[in-house]
Amino acid sequence: MASFGRLSNSMLSATIENTLALVNINFDFSVFRVDPSQDLPAGLLFHQLLPNTPQLLNSYGKRTSEILARPDINPEGTESDGPFQGFIGADCTSVCAAATCGPASVGVSLLASMLSRAWDSKEAISIWSELVEERQRQIRAQIQANEIVHPHTKAAANRKMARSELAEWDASARSWLRRADLFMEFNHQQLRLIADNLTIPYSTGGSTFEKVTTAWINSMEVMEKLLCNHPQEACDRAVLLAVSSWHLYPDLLVFQQEAKKIVFKDSLVPSAGVLSLGLEYKGPSKNMTKWSLALSHLRYYGDPVSVSSHEDHSRNVSYANFDLAVDWCRDLHAVLASASAAADFPELSWILKLCSAPADVDDINQSTRLIKYGWRRGTKLLGNAEMAMHSPYFGLLNPHVIDAMKGATDVDCGISYLRGMASHASIGNRQGIISHSGILDQTIAYTEWATTTPVEAAMWQWAGHSCLEEVTSKSTPKHIRWICLHGKEKDISHLELLKRRGREISNGGEICYLADEDDLPKFVKRDDFEWSHPPFIFHRASEELSIVPLYRLRVNPFSLEELYEYSGGSGAIRASQGLPKTELSAQKGSSVPASIGYSYVWLMSLRVLEVAEELYKQLPKATISLRLLEQDLLKAKWLPLSIRSILDDNNPMDSFISATRATASHFLKGMSRADAFACIAMFESGQFNIDPEQLNEVIALCCEDSIFVAGMLLSDPSAKSQGAHIRHLVGNIGHSGMVLLVSPLEPRIRPLKHDAQLVEHQPYDGKCDNRFRGTSLHLSFTTWKMALDWHNTGEIDQEIFLLESVVAVQDNGNWIADIDVIEIEKGGTDVIEQFHCTEECASKALDHSDVVSIDCWEELLDPPPCTGVFRARGNWAARLAVASILAQQGKGHAAVVIGSESICWHCLRALYAEPELHVPQIIIF
Structure with missing residues (x-):
C-alpha cells in the first residue's frame, strides 16, 4: 500500500470535516475517499525549501472544494455502476491527502500537478525519482555537517520511497488535472491559446533538481504575490505552467505588438493581481518554450536521456472536436448536404462526416487551433505521409473544386472546375477551349464547347449563330457555350432536346448558341479513354454506369503538363496525371493507377475513423488524445476482420467498393470486445497499438480519470451487451499508467455448508x-500485475499493464463467490x-x-x-x-x-x- 495517501483497495468513503487546525488552509472537504492514517513523506523532505505561501494554499483549497462540489465533475457512484461504484468520482487522493498532512505536502501536490501537465507519466516519475534521491542526499550531507535538521525531515531522508509510490502519486495528480481542466474549461483553453502565441522561455542551466525546484518555488512565490494583490511579471514560462496546473487564473497583461489585457474574472484572484507577459524576452522561440531536462532515472542503463516537455500530448478532446483536427470544408458540406441522394449512399458518409465537424463550432479560437494542429501533425493518420502530401484533403482544399461542385449537373461541375483551372493558369479563350461530349435522353449524342473566360457583350453576336438570350448594351461579360448534335440527320424532337439543354445553360447565367457540327474546330485532336468502375462523383446517383468516358484536349501552344503545373494549390492534380493513361481501360484485370491507390488508402482510413466514431457514440464523455494524429490508422491491429481482409487482398478494388457501400455501424457489429478495448487504448493514449488477441479476457480498461467497462459487466444477462458494447465511467482505481483488468483464472465459489x-x-x-435485495458486486485487486508487451526501449517504468481484478458477489456483506x-x-x-x-x-x-x-x-x-x-x-x-x-x-x-x-x-x-x-x-x- 502506497504511503502517498493512495486509496486502499476497499476505497473506503469517509466524510472529513473541515479542520483548520489540522490542515492550516481553508479546504472545504466534501465526501471523498482517503485513508487519513497515511502520510506524505515527500512533504517532509521538501518543506524546508518551500516558501511561506498562505494565500496560495488557501485559494488552492477553495478552488479544489469548488471542483469537488460539481456533480458533473465529481459524480457519485450508483448501483448502476456495479462493482465500480466505490471508484466513481474525481480522484482527489493527492490533493486531499496532501491537505491533511500540512502546507508542505500541499506544496508538493502543486509540483505534482506541474510535472503531470508538462511530462508523460514515465518521464514525470523519473523526475520525481531524481528529486527525491537528490533531496535525500542533501539532507544526509546536512546531518554529516552537524547542521540542524528537523527530526521528521531526517526520518523522511532515511526512508526509501518505492518507485511504485511515486507512480501512484503521479497517476492521482494526472487524473485530478483532467477533472479540474473540465471544471475550468473556458479559462483553461483561453490561457492555452495565449501561451501558444508567446515565446517566454523556461529557465535554463543547472541540474534537473535545480531546474525543477527553481521553477516550482518561483511559481509559488509569484502566485502568492498575485493573490496578495501585487502585480507581477513572468519571465519564466514555468509560471504559465503553474497557472494552468493550479487552476488559479489572474488577469493577464500581454505585451506583443500592443499591450492587451486578458480578463479571466477569477473570483479567487484579486483584480489588482495582474500578471504581465512578454516584456523582455526577444530571442528565438524555437525549442525555448519547451522544458528541457536530462533524466538519469528514465532507463535502466545508459547516459542521462535529454527530454523536452510536450504539453500538447496531454491535450485531450472529445471525438466531435477530434473531427476538427481532420477537416473543415464548410462550403463542401453545404453542397453535399443539399443533395437528397447523398444520404442514401454510405460511400459518401466519410466526407459528410468530415464536413459536418464545423457545423457545431462554438469556440472559433479553439477550433482553429485544432485545425492547425491537425494540419501540422495529421500527415500520417490517413496513410503514408509522402502520399498524403500529393493531394491534401483529397483535393478538396482546391477552391476550384469547391466552386465547381455547386453546378446544377455533373457536366456543369466539370466545366466550372476546368474554367477555374484555366483562370488560375491564365489560359484565355484564344489559347484554350473546353469540350464535352455526352448523351441526351440516353440515346442522342451531342457536344458542348465552352469558353474558359467570360466574353464581353459586344462579342456575343460575333461569337455565334442562334443565341438563346437577348443581348443588351448593359449586359455584363458572360461565358459562352456552343452545343450541337452529332450526325447529319437531325430529328425535330432531337433539336427540342438540344434547345432544352441550351435553356438549362442559359438559366445558369451563360450565353448558349446552337451550332452545326460543320462549325466545330477541325484542328483539335481528341483522345478517348474509359474509366472502369468510376467513383460516384462522376455520374448521377440514379445512373447505373460501370464505365465513364474521359476526354482529353491537346491545345497548342499550351501542353497539358503546363496546365497542371499552373494548378498551384489544387493539390489533387499533378502534371503526371495529365498524360494519356491507356491503362484506364474497360478491360478486366487492368492495373490500378497510383492515384486510385492513394484514394483507396485515404478512403479506407476515413472509413476506419467512422467505425471508431460509432464506437465512441457509446462514450459521449470520453476524450481522445491528439497524439493519435501521428498514427497510421490502417496499421491499427484492432481493425474489424472485414476491413483487415480488404487491406490484405492483393487486388482489393472490388472489395473496397463493397466496403464503401457498407455503413460504419455494419463494421462495428463485426468488432469483438477485445477489438473495442484495443481501439479505446489507441485513442485514449494516442499511441498504444495492441493486438486484440492479448485482450480477450479483459473486462475493463482504466486510464487517468476514465474507466471503460465491458457492457456485460454492468448489464442484465438478458440484455444485448456483448461484442463492442462498452460503458465509460468517470473514476480512477489508483494505479498508474493504462491498466487492463482481467479476472483470475479460476474464480472461487463458496463451498457448501453442511x-x-x-x-x-x-x-x-x-x-x-x-429475493436478493442484499446482493451486491465489489471490486478488489490482487498483487498480480504484469506489463503488457509494448515498444519499450529500456525505460524503467512501464506504461500499460494487466492487473488481476476480483469481482466479488456479496449478500448482506457475506461473501458468496468471485x-x-x-x-x-x-x-x-x-x-x-x-x-x-x-x-x-x-x-x-x-x-x-x-x-x-x-x-x-x-x-x-x-x-x-x-x-x-x-x-x-x-x-x-x-x-x-x-x-x-x-x-x-x-x-x-x-x-x-x-x-x-x-x-x-x-x-x-x-x-x-x-x-x-x-x-x-x-x-x-
Whole structure:
C-alpha cells in the first residue's frame, strides 16, 4: 500500500470535516475517499525549501472544494455502476491527502500537478525519482555537517520511497488535472491559446533538481504575490505552467505588438493581481518554450536521456472536436448536404462526416487551433505521409473544386472546375477551349464547347449563330457555350432536346448558341479513354454506369503538363496525371493507377475513423488524445476482420467498393470486445497499438480519470451487451499508467455448508419477486500485475499493464463467490428476451407444481434436482452473478435467463420440447 495517501483497495468513503487546525488552509472537504492514517513523506523532505505561501494554499483549497462540489465533475457512484461504484468520482487522493498532512505536502501536490501537465507519466516519475534521491542526499550531507535538521525531515531522508509510490502519486495528480481542466474549461483553453502565441522561455542551466525546484518555488512565490494583490511579471514560462496546473487564473497583461489585457474574472484572484507577459524576452522561440531536462532515472542503463516537455500530448478532446483536427470544408458540406441522394449512399458518409465537424463550432479560437494542429501533425493518420502530401484533403482544399461542385449537373461541375483551372493558369479563350461530349435522353449524342473566360457583350453576336438570350448594351461579360448534335440527320424532337439543354445553360447565367457540327474546330485532336468502375462523383446517383468516358484536349501552344503545373494549390492534380493513361481501360484485370491507390488508402482510413466514431457514440464523455494524429490508422491491429481482409487482398478494388457501400455501424457489429478495448487504448493514449488477441479476457480498461467497462459487466444477462458494447465511467482505481483488468483464472465459489436448515426449495408460487435485495458486486485487486508487451526501449517504468481484478458477489456483506462474466459467453446460457404468446397460451395454462423457488444463495449453490426459479426480478446484479456462477460451474447450458415480465410455461415447454422435453434446471427470472 502506497504511503502517498493512495486509496486502499476497499476505497473506503469517509466524510472529513473541515479542520483548520489540522490542515492550516481553508479546504472545504466534501465526501471523498482517503485513508487519513497515511502520510506524505515527500512533504517532509521538501518543506524546508518551500516558501511561506498562505494565500496560495488557501485559494488552492477553495478552488479544489469548488471542483469537488460539481456533480458533473465529481459524480457519485450508483448501483448502476456495479462493482465500480466505490471508484466513481474525481480522484482527489493527492490533493486531499496532501491537505491533511500540512502546507508542505500541499506544496508538493502543486509540483505534482506541474510535472503531470508538462511530462508523460514515465518521464514525470523519473523526475520525481531524481528529486527525491537528490533531496535525500542533501539532507544526509546536512546531518554529516552537524547542521540542524528537523527530526521528521531526517526520518523522511532515511526512508526509501518505492518507485511504485511515486507512480501512484503521479497517476492521482494526472487524473485530478483532467477533472479540474473540465471544471475550468473556458479559462483553461483561453490561457492555452495565449501561451501558444508567446515565446517566454523556461529557465535554463543547472541540474534537473535545480531546474525543477527553481521553477516550482518561483511559481509559488509569484502566485502568492498575485493573490496578495501585487502585480507581477513572468519571465519564466514555468509560471504559465503553474497557472494552468493550479487552476488559479489572474488577469493577464500581454505585451506583443500592443499591450492587451486578458480578463479571466477569477473570483479567487484579486483584480489588482495582474500578471504581465512578454516584456523582455526577444530571442528565438524555437525549442525555448519547451522544458528541457536530462533524466538519469528514465532507463535502466545508459547516459542521462535529454527530454523536452510536450504539453500538447496531454491535450485531450472529445471525438466531435477530434473531427476538427481532420477537416473543415464548410462550403463542401453545404453542397453535399443539399443533395437528397447523398444520404442514401454510405460511400459518401466519410466526407459528410468530415464536413459536418464545423457545423457545431462554438469556440472559433479553439477550433482553429485544432485545425492547425491537425494540419501540422495529421500527415500520417490517413496513410503514408509522402502520399498524403500529393493531394491534401483529397483535393478538396482546391477552391476550384469547391466552386465547381455547386453546378446544377455533373457536366456543369466539370466545366466550372476546368474554367477555374484555366483562370488560375491564365489560359484565355484564344489559347484554350473546353469540350464535352455526352448523351441526351440516353440515346442522342451531342457536344458542348465552352469558353474558359467570360466574353464581353459586344462579342456575343460575333461569337455565334442562334443565341438563346437577348443581348443588351448593359449586359455584363458572360461565358459562352456552343452545343450541337452529332450526325447529319437531325430529328425535330432531337433539336427540342438540344434547345432544352441550351435553356438549362442559359438559366445558369451563360450565353448558349446552337451550332452545326460543320462549325466545330477541325484542328483539335481528341483522345478517348474509359474509366472502369468510376467513383460516384462522376455520374448521377440514379445512373447505373460501370464505365465513364474521359476526354482529353491537346491545345497548342499550351501542353497539358503546363496546365497542371499552373494548378498551384489544387493539390489533387499533378502534371503526371495529365498524360494519356491507356491503362484506364474497360478491360478486366487492368492495373490500378497510383492515384486510385492513394484514394483507396485515404478512403479506407476515413472509413476506419467512422467505425471508431460509432464506437465512441457509446462514450459521449470520453476524450481522445491528439497524439493519435501521428498514427497510421490502417496499421491499427484492432481493425474489424472485414476491413483487415480488404487491406490484405492483393487486388482489393472490388472489395473496397463493397466496403464503401457498407455503413460504419455494419463494421462495428463485426468488432469483438477485445477489438473495442484495443481501439479505446489507441485513442485514449494516442499511441498504444495492441493486438486484440492479448485482450480477450479483459473486462475493463482504466486510464487517468476514465474507466471503460465491458457492457456485460454492468448489464442484465438478458440484455444485448456483448461484442463492442462498452460503458465509460468517470473514476480512477489508483494505479498508474493504462491498466487492463482481467479476472483470475479460476474464480472461487463458496463451498457448501453442511446444514439442512439452510435449503428449503419451496414450491414456486408463480409470483414475480426479488429475493436478493442484499446482493451486491465489489471490486478488489490482487498483487498480480504484469506489463503488457509494448515498444519499450529500456525505460524503467512501464506504461500499460494487466492487473488481476476480483469481482466479488456479496449478500448482506457475506461473501458468496468471485465471478468472471466472460464465462457467460462460453457457458451456452440461453436468453429469452420476450415470449411471443398466442391465444393458445392463455387457454392452455400448464401446471408448474414440479417447479421450486430459489430464494437464497445457499439454495442456488445446492441446487434442486428439478427445475428451480431464481427470483431476482429487476435485480441485474444478482441475475448477472447467478449466470456467471452457473457458467463457472459448467452449468451454463442448464440455465435460461428470462427477460420478459412473466413466464409463459406453455411457450417455455414448447421451446424445449425437442428432441424431448428438457426445461432448463435453473430459470433466472
